[in-house]
Amino acid sequence: MTEIHEGQRVAVLADSQNLYHSAQSVYSRNVDYSKMLEKAVMGRQLTRAIAYVIRADSPDEESFFEALRDIGFETKIKEIKTFGDGSKKADWDVGISLDAVTLADHVDTLILCTGDADFSRLCSHLRHEGVRVEVVAFEESAAADLKAAADSFIDMSKREDTFLL
Template sequence: MTDIHPDQRVAVLADSQNLYHTAHSDYSRNIDYEGLLTEAVAGRELTRAIAYVIRADAPNEEDFFDALVDIGFETKIKAIKTFGDGSKKADWDVGMSLDAITLADHVDTVVLCTGDGDFSRLCSHLRHEGVRVEVMAFGSSTAEELIDATDEFTDLADNKEQFLL
């Protein structure tokens, strides 16, 4: 696998819902996306940063989306779906996976900011293709199979002051 070096091209894909839920349930705080992006890039060449967000018509939602853009993220926004039984669903698993596979030919490293174990197969695929895969998430809510499938795992809980507001 590729070691880290300054000329390395990096794509950062952030699963905002996954990060939000853990930050709120475990710490009652928000994610510091600027700190997250800085650490993810780690002095390398940023090719693309994408934050996958859900539109839930919450207060200040547009301000949050604008702030992500100001920090350097491209935002991909999906509306939350409400089903007949009242249940709601919104996730970006397929979209994030397709973007990661598409970007794989253009980057040396993909940094996934999520603890969702559904991405472990994606990590294995990317690594098989010669792409370095790093995951940044809260260890308490990160699937073991995801950690096992990466080249490097950063537990955001180990440096809460850098990653939480």
């Protein structure tokens, strides 16, 4: 597996819904995306940073999307779907996975900012392809399978003053 070095090409994929709900449920705070990106990249060569977000018609979401772009994230936006029974669904699991597999040929390391267990198999696949996989998430909401499947895990909970607003 690729070790960490200055010239290493990295991509950061941030599952904003997962991060938001984790930070809110555990700390009632929001994620500092600027610090998260800085700490994830660790001085390496950032190839691409993508934040996957959901448009839910919240009052401050457009300013949040703009702030992400100002930090350096490309935003991919999905509309929330409301079903006939009133239930709502919106997730980016397939989109994140497809982007990760597509980016694998262009980076040395892929950094997943999520605690979602659904990405465990993706981590295994990427590592098999020779890509280093790092996970950045909150310990309290990060799946054990995901952490085990990655090359490294950065626990945002250990430095909440850094990673939270």
